[in-house]
Amino acid sequence: MKYWREPLDLKDIRVPHGEIHVLVERCKGCGWCIEYCPRGVLEISSEINSKGYHPPMAAKANACVSCGLCELLCPEFAIYVVEMEGEVVLL
Amino acid sequence: MSRENHNGVLSGEFFMQGDIACAEGAICVGCRFFGGYPITPATEVAQRMSERLPLVDGVYIQMEDELASMNAVLGASWAGVKAMTATSGPGFSLMMENLGLGIMMETPCVLVNVQRGGPSTGLPTLVGQGDMMQAQWGSHGDYAIIALAPSSPQELFDLTIHAFNLAETYRTPVLVMTDAEVGHMTEKVVIPPPDEIKTLSRRKPDVSPDEYQPYHVASGEWTPPMAVAGEGYRIHTTGLTHDERGYPATGDDQAQWVLVQRLIDKIEKNKQDIVMVEREGLDDAKVAVVSYGIAARTAIWPIQMARQEGIRVGLLRLVTVWPFPDEQIRELVGQVKAIVVPEINMGQIVREVERCAGGQAEVILVPHPGGGIHDPQKVLNAIRKAAGRKVED
């Protein structure tokens, strides 16, 4: 991230990192998580589950900041994020 | 003359109106929730409950209509409290769908119908007995129901208590089918001391929440033990056809068979414990009067007159109208040659009598569209006709 002036506490800020888990069999391919991830982490995958839907995959897994919006938005309880201890996202 | 103790039982002897006696009976047996709506001639039950329930830590709520009343009663029962409502014909019709919900969810509760002349708005202040078939068939689908018919304020008191006990035992709504005459009549009512009042409550589960299944019935039993909301059992129940876990099982026809069969059997197969009748003067009878509620009471004088004329006639009074006392009627049919059925409707329970008689005895209906009790002459004439005597005006 480019700053016009470096924030004074930049070295103290630790942005969390999350690991995406997809429960492939629950997904119904609605696409909401992909659309609204603020970091563009998710993309539609080419694999299909047993119902014929394409679940999401974490294409930019490193960018995930564990905000949890995908987990909250998903209507199927098919995706959740686990905050990784000690890992930091470099902005 | 009366003393109230901590559990609300007003022991003593009273000159009491039927509706009031009904409310008192409910309180004696532990009813602590009334959800209702004013309707003549049942309003006095609601009024009395609104006065008495706050004094015994119970809750009275006047709901916005009878549909809400029935549902509030079911909700209260599912929170573990004995609950009832009281209404008349028009309200009874409104309660039908949710009576079905109560039956399907197996919810103990009591519904008192103080019948009045119908159909529709009919005769609000006058007696009728026109809801008797509706009691069994009023809600859609197949089910069995228990309906009691008192003939006096004392009996209304006693049967309200009994209705609660039956409801808790069989996990079903129980109907008390009284009428405007009994409801608004004032007569002697004796309220016994609390230790003489039999009080039964629903069976609770004896397993942990992880093992409990809301509709699992142990072999040899007819109903499942009932866990209610707030006890940590995390129950689910639904009006949809459900399996033992309480989950909808609409895709499984076996679940429908098992459930509906049991809902019917739990009452029909326990008739020997549920059905109550009263016999008077039937030992040597050749003619029987079969009746219930106020109509049975007003048949007493015609029977006495007939006896004086030498007709051997007796009374079989149905205290339980549903499940119908098939056995008792069949037994009677083996003994008498004709049955007279006076009822304050145009012929409802008479059909059940005819069904059981199977053509083996003549069945004579004495109908009345409602609005008053039977003209005793008409009943007497029917008895005379049944006995093969000449009918006089």
Added chain:
Amino acid sequence: MLKMNGYRLDKTLETHVEAEGLKEEIHGCHPMDDLLRTDRLPHIWCPGCGLGTALTCFLSALRKSDLNLDKVAVVSGIGCTGRVAGYVRLDSFHTTHGRAIPFATGLKLANPELKVVVFSGDGDLVTIGGNHFIHAARRNMDIAVICVNNFNYGMTGGQAGATTPIGGITTTSPYGNYEYPFNVSALAKASGAVYVARWTVLHARRLARSMTEALLKPGFSLVEVISPCPTGFGRRHKQRQGLDTLRYYHEHGVIRHGADPHETDIGLGGALIEGKFVDVDKPTFLEQRVRRLEQVLNR
């Protein structure tokens, strides 16, 4: 021929899965799974339906509220939203159409320790159940009502209801609805609700926060949840997928806290006003009752 083993079923009913391994993979991992009846997932709602999101927000709100979950009871009616009761691992009651609120009233009055939540749809709560809705609000009955509004009767295929906007195409308004609809939030406020908020499922975090507030607020609280129904409603209005409807909410949603609900009518097109509209304090039904009885009876 059917075999009946007394009154017990011969088999338990479980979702058919291809392999045992898959079943283990599915259930138990998701953070919400302990609040769900996972043996009944996947749920019946269509792809792109917002109900799953409304439910997720509700479960998240429940956790945040710190309520004793053994004392939370969920009552629902009939319809797609009504199926919520069947999926939560709480004391839950799936009652008749329109009658969830009086059932909830009975539950609450018989055991005031319970936190009673009514979770049902617009058709169930304000169309057939309209009478019960306004009376429970009038009484300030202490229940939290989550009304999912998708502007039609979805379960039965997409018929018009009391919230269908003018011009709305449904199976029973094939030429476009010409009946004035209810504004659910306005109805709640006018009837005396002490908390009224409206959010779309897109605004999930704010929705969850409002649900927490509603759960913790004594009195009649209403959270109106605007949700896509692609199968029943959306696809008849150029929103073939739930995602299209979410994009619509993104574009048309306007947050106006404290707005007068009477000025927030929802039409086809135009602003979709959301926010916390009402948050006042008023004694609940039970508080009023206790106060009056204490005064008069000294008890």
